Amino acid sequence: MPFLVSDTSVIIDLDRGDLLDAAFQLGDQLVVPDLLFSRELDADFGARLRSLGLVIESLDAGEVTRATRLGRTERRLSVADTFAFALAHGRRWTLLTGDGTLRSVAEAQGIAVHGVLWIIDRIEAAVAPIDSDQMASLPKRAGFAFATAKRHYFRTGALRTFDIRLHLVTKSDDASSIAEAISGYMPTGSGVLALLLSDGSVSDSEMQRLCKGTAKRLRSLDIVAAVGGIESVSEIRASATELFAVERVFREHPQLEGDRIARREIAARQSACIDLLNRSLEKALASARWWLAPKPDRAHSEPLTMIASILADEGFPSAPELKSELLQRNKPSSSAMAALRELCHAMVERPDQLDLGIVGYPAEKGLYLTILKPFGLHRADDTGRLGFHSPIDVDPGPSLKAAWDHLEESTDVAASAVYQDWSRSPFGMKAGVMPVIFLAFLLANRDHVAVYVDGVFQTGLDSVFVDKLLQRPADVKVRHIDRSVRETAFLSGLASQLGLSNDGKSLPVAAALFQGFETLPAYSLRTRRISEDAIRVRSAVTAARDPEALLFDALPKALGHDLDPDRVMDALQQCRLAYPALLAEMRTALARSLGVDESTFAGLGQRAKAVLHLTNDYDFDAFANRAAAFENGVGDIEGLVSLLVHKPASSWSDRDRDQALIEMASYP
Secondary structure, eight states: OOEEEEOOOHHHHHTTOOOHHTTSSSSOOOEEEHHHHIIHHHHHHHHHHHTTTOOEEEOOOOHHHHHHHHHOOTTSHHHHHHHHHHHHHHHEEEEEEEOOOHHHHHHHTOOOOEEEHHHHHHHHHHHHHOHHHHHHHHHHHHOSEEEEEEHHHHHHSOOEEEEEEEEEOOTTOHHHHHHHHHHHHHSSSSEEEEEEOOOSSOOHHHHHHHHHHHHHHHTTTTEEEEEEESSSSSSHHHHHHHHHHHHHHHHHHHGGOOHHHHHHHHHHHHHHHHHHHHHHHHHHHHHOEEEEEEEEEEEEOHHHHHHHHHHHHHOOTTTOOOOTTTTTTSSOHHHHHHHHHHHHHHHHHHHTTTGGGOOOOOOOHHHIIIIIIITTHHHHHTSSSSSEEEEOSSSTHHHHHHHHHHHHHHOOOOOHHHHHHSTTTTOOOOOHHHHHHHHHHHTTTTEEEEEETTEEEEEOOOOOHHHHHHHOOOGGGEEEOOGGGHHHHHHHHHHHHHTTOOOOOHHHHHHHHHHHHTTSSSGTTTTTOOOOHHHHHHHHHHHHHHHHHIIIIIIHHHHHHHOOHHHHHHHHHHHHHHHHHHHHHHHHHHHHHHHTTTTTTTHHHHHHHHHHSOOOHHHHHHHHHHHHHGGTOOOOOHHHHHHTSSSGGOOOOHHHHHHHHHHHTTTO
């Protein structure tokens, strides 16, 4: 049992703080010299101190002589203080004092000296043991918040860190409960390095069994983690206990705010505790044996950075080797995002040009050279034509194949969901590079991958689509197109009549149909002066949002399940001719109503000149001027009809045609 020799000031301070009883329950033996007790303590505290277990010691002749000599050399010390010093010095006991002079003399003589704060710390530690949250915060407090996978970074270009977590293990814990606690933690990095600390009731062999079992359990939960364990944690717990006790003292005793010396002592103690904790934790992490959740077949005893790299390699085996400092991160800078936008615009606007037409060496050129070119995503095909393709078979191309294949196997999925899959094991891709790889895949697979934005099929990928992909990836969806042999003849017939290659792919055919109807004038999309077949086909195409549903559901339904490409093309042709036929009809009707030759409109200019400004009817004058222009070959039938129906050509319908004919008849 340790013996602590106290002076009067320590006893008084503990009594003022209502800590005197707690101090006697720490397991130490408090001792005072008999002279000190009789002169300064007996009258006020005698009976109470005796009942608490205070030991009163008498000095021998040599100790009395030492006390007398000290009193002669250090006049500032009282006789009681010199007796306390002599007792501690002669018997090699620890001295407790609040007197600065006595502390200095004792330290000079090699005596262990503490103040009242040391007692308070021990009381706090005894009544408030470290909880799990405090244990989890220790690595960060000690400068070990994470470990960096340096070797993995040099190989793949992806900087990964793993959070270091401490978990206290008791006799009642098992692998499942420990794994559950670790899995509930949301790491700020790529995974977790969990160090299990025994509370003293778990042997080393049992700790290793728990580590392996926990790693296996974490593997089943798809969590990238390494689990290490050590048996002896007394140094860590002692330094941590003292650190939190010091902080509690300062937090719960506001009177120390006004004591400059006390604040300095607390700051020094806090710094010393953190330094000790750092050394203790560094030693524990270096001596631990680690079991990796992705591959828990054996333990590893390498340095911490090596453990982090091994864990990164095992946890993200399909990570692409992509060396881009600008985009190989989850939160690129604003300048990097601007360069990314420019690169993606170049990808959709100039895919057939060398280096995507990027001149000089702007930031986007660097992204092209570090992301697209090394993997061969943008290269010339066998005919020498530049375009986008799947990764090449030589390094580093194969490292991207797993992520590329994952996207090929995904269907009816949003870009954001693909990004989420890519961010997890086994890929571990960084968010900055994902849009480039995703867009390159779409451009390389335009023939058999349908792209939708807000549920609307995209007939082409342009700069507007790129901006939507970068801003709202959740709104962009992809769907793979794969039809059976049953529709081959129908597809081939449509492809042939649309001027496409006859390769049996449905997506180019659907895109061509969409574009065919999208480019029609507004009147052609409204008129019903076409056949019933043409009306049904037009409705099916313009209302469709899915190429597969259009070709093999909507069109067969519109044609009575008769997959005849000639009927589809005839409908498209009728729609194309509807507007030119309308304009020709309006020209003929104009000539007939004015009684002139349709081919020359001869004499119309002279007639118009004779009647201008006679009626004060501005509509009539406007009509006469426009009609007269036809004699000179510069007449505009669209403008004239728009004048008659008071609508632009983009708003015409069959009713407007009828009204135009009536208005023309009113101008003989």
